[in-house]
Amino acid sequence: MNLDDIFSQLNQDEILLFQSIMKEVSFEKGSVIIKEGQVASNMYYIKNGALRSFFYKYGENISDFFFFENSFASDFASFYSGKPSSFNLECLEDVVALQINREDLLILGEKHPIFERYGRIAAEYAFLLVEERMQLLHTGDLETRFRWMMKNFPAIFMRVPQYQIASYLGVKPESLSRIKSRIGKAL
Amino acid sequence: MNLDDIFSQLNQDEILLFQSIMKEVSFEKGSVIIKEGQVASNMYYIKNGALRSFFYKYGENISDFFFFENSFASDFASFYSGKPSSFNLECLEDVVALQINREDLLILGEKHPIFERYGRIAAEYAFLLVEERMQLLHTGDLETRFRWMMKNFPAIFMRVPQYQIASYLGVKPESLSRIKSRIGKAL
DNA sequence: ACAACTTCTTAACATAGGTCATTTATTCTG
DNA sequence: CAGAATAAATGACCTATGTTAAGAAGTTGT
Numbered sequence: 001m002n003l004d005d006i007f008s009q010l011n012q013d014e015i016l017l018f019q020s021i022m023k024e025v026s027f028e029k030g031s032v033i034i035k036e037g038q039v040a041s042n043m044y045y046i047k048n049g050a051l052r053s054f055f056y057k058y059g060e061n062i063s064d065f066f067f068f069e070n071s072f073a074s075d076f077a078s079f080y081s082g083k084p085s086s087f088n089l090e091c092l093e094d095v096v097a098l099q100i101n102r103e104d105l106l107i108l109g110e111k112h113p114i115f116e117r118y119g120r121i122a123a124e125y126a127f128l129l130v131e132e133r134m135q136l137l138h139t140g141d142l143e144t145r146f147r148w149m150m151k152n153f154p155a156i157f158m159r160v161p162q163y164q165i166a167s168y169l170g171v172k173p174e175s176l177s178r179i180k181s182r183i184g185k186a187l
Numbered sequence: 188m189n190l191d192d193i194f195s196q197l198n199q200d201e202i203l204l205f206q207s208i209m210k211e212v213s214f215e216k217g218s219v220i221i222k223e224g225q226v227a228s229n230m231y232y233i234k235n236g237a238l239r240s241f242f243y244k245y246g247e248n249i250s251d252f253f254f255f256e257n258s259f260a261s262d263f264a265s266f267y268s269g270k271p272s273s274f275n276l277e278c279l280e281d282v283v284a285l286q287i288n289r290e291d292l293l294i295l296g297e298k299h300p301i302f303e304r305y306g307r308i309a310a311e312y313a314f315l316l317v318e319e320r321m322q323l324l325h326t327g328d329l330e331t332r333f334r335w336m337m338k339n340f341p342a343i344f345m346r347v348p349q350y351q352i353a354s355y356l357g358v359k360p361e362s363l364s365r366i367k368s369r370i371g372k373a374l
Numbered sequence: 375a376c377a378a379c380t381t382c383t384t385a386a387c388a389t390a391g392g393t394c395a396t397t398t399a400t401t402c403t404g
Numbered sequence: 405c406a407g408a409a410t411a412a413a414t415g416a417c418c419t420a421t422g423t424t425a426a427g428a429a430g431t432t433g434t
Contacts, residue, residue: 057326064325077318080311109307113300116307120296123310124267130314131264134321138251138357139244142421161381170325175421177383329391349412362391364413 010118017112021104027095034075034089039082041102043074049095050159053087054167063168066092066153066160073097076126092160137170142179145169197305204299208291214282221262221276226269228289230261236282237346240274241354250355253279253340253347260284263313279347324357329366332356 010018022045027033034040036055044051051073053064064087067073078085079102109116136145146169149156156165166176197205209232214220221227223242231238238260240251251274254260265272266289296303323332333356336343343352353363 062326077315081315109304113303116300116303117296120303120307120310123307123314127310127314127317128264128268130317130321134317134324137321137324139249163381172422173382174384174423178421181383348410359392360412361393361414365391368413 014112014114017108018115021108022098022100025097025099027091027097029091029094031095032088032090034078034085034087036086036088037084040075040078040085040089042099043072043076043079043102044095044097044099045072046070047096047098049097050092051089051095052092052160052164053089054164055087061164061167063164066156066168068153068155068159080123142169142171142175143183146176146179146183201299201301204295205302208295209285209287212284212286214278214284216278216281218278218282219275220278221265221272221274223273223275224271227262227265227272227276229286230259230263230266230289231282231284231286232259233257234283234285236284237279238276238282239279239347239351240276241351242274248351248354250351253343253355255340255342255346259309267310329356329358329362330370333363333366333370 024047025044027049033044033051034042034053046067046069048069050069051067053067053073053075055062055064073089075085075087075089077083078087082102105115105119109119136148140148149165149169162176162180163173166173169176211234212231214236220231220238221229221240233254233256235256237256238254240254240260240262242249242251260276262272262274262276264270265274269289292302292306296306323335327335336352336356349363349367350360353360356363
């Protein structure tokens with residue numbers, strides 16, 4: 001989710017109100033800031049750094065999503081539903097972020113309905129993003145997914161090890177390696 | 188999305204307000220009520236019947252989703268974003284539904300902020316549903332998807348031809364047939 | 375700059391699902 | 405109800421990805 005896209009419409013007062021519930025936080029590379037089984041009561045607007053949400057399946061470590069600068073990171077399923085998270089959210093690099101608490105956000109919305117409106121727009125936008133990914137996993141083959149990723153996160157190979165990208169794409173590292181060399185040759 | 192889940196909290200006044208923007212509509216089996224390329228400006232609360240959203244890919248007809256009684260149907264990506272729909276929404280049976288217009292809903296939200304709140308909650312819920320499906324397509328094999336479907340739409344085989352279910356699950360009809368007989372035997 | 379470790383590549387083989395062809399069931403329609 | 409059309413099942417074979425294993429390339433710490 002891109003802050004600029006969604007919140008560019010905030011006026012000066014709203015910006016101050018919104019800032020009043022945000023807290024700047026820093027995490028070291030390797031920190032796990034949301035843990036499986038716990039409720040994700042915060043979301044983070046990333047000023048700097050990269051994060052990865054992941055989970056374990058049959059002992060394997062699977063990447064769910066990558067988060068970079070100028071976007072929000074959390075386990076939104078848990079953040080929205082209040083249910084325990086099925087993911088871990090770890091810092092792939094040192095991270096500086098603005099932390100926003102769900103409770104604070106709900107209270108802000110009660111006091112200032114305009115924030116319910118922004119919340120709705122944000123949730124709708126979040127929906128669009130997962131639907132796009134769902135779509136891609138539904139009908140896209142590995143090559144399609146790979147190209148999509150290169151288009152949308154072109155710098156990802158510079159910042160994330162390939163075996164973590166592979167599970168995000170839903171394949172084994174060997175398959176990613178294969179397609180990389182196959183497509184690389186064709187370029 | 189289940190109306191009961193989300194809107195059970197509406198009080199009498201709110202119910203009346205909400206009803207004021209809903210219009211009962213009927214469609215015959217076979218009607219296509221949202222068309223690819225057009226903006227989905229309405230969503231439908233299904234009182235009776237079944238619908239399917241689908242699209243064409245390399246000439247193939249692919250099922251995106253099935254909608255049954257007591258849930259909302261639309262192309263929510265288009266409904267939320269205002270962009271042209273990538274899906275068609277067709278009636279698999281005769282349908283009776285309550286039609287809700289996006290514009291009317293937004294106006295209602297402006298006048299009565301409580302509806303922005305319900306809108307946010309609905310969008311968050313929609314997010315949860317796609318994320319669950321995305322998840323299933325990301326790491327679930329055909330058998331897992333099949334069992335999930337049987338659990339969540341147990342009556343689907345009674346109402347939808349198998350070749351339409353297959354593309355929803357992301358496989359060819361032959362594969363669905365195979366797994367059906369394989370799992371059927373194991374029961 | 376070396377050693378130890380981690381990640382990536384490559385190859386040979388296995389398997390789930392795709393493709394194509396044929397047969398059997400089901401459903402439409404006159 | 406018969407015949408035609410459509411849908412589903414089944415089998416033989418093909419292909420992309422998984423599996424396993426080995427080695428090459430890269431990274432990190434000293």
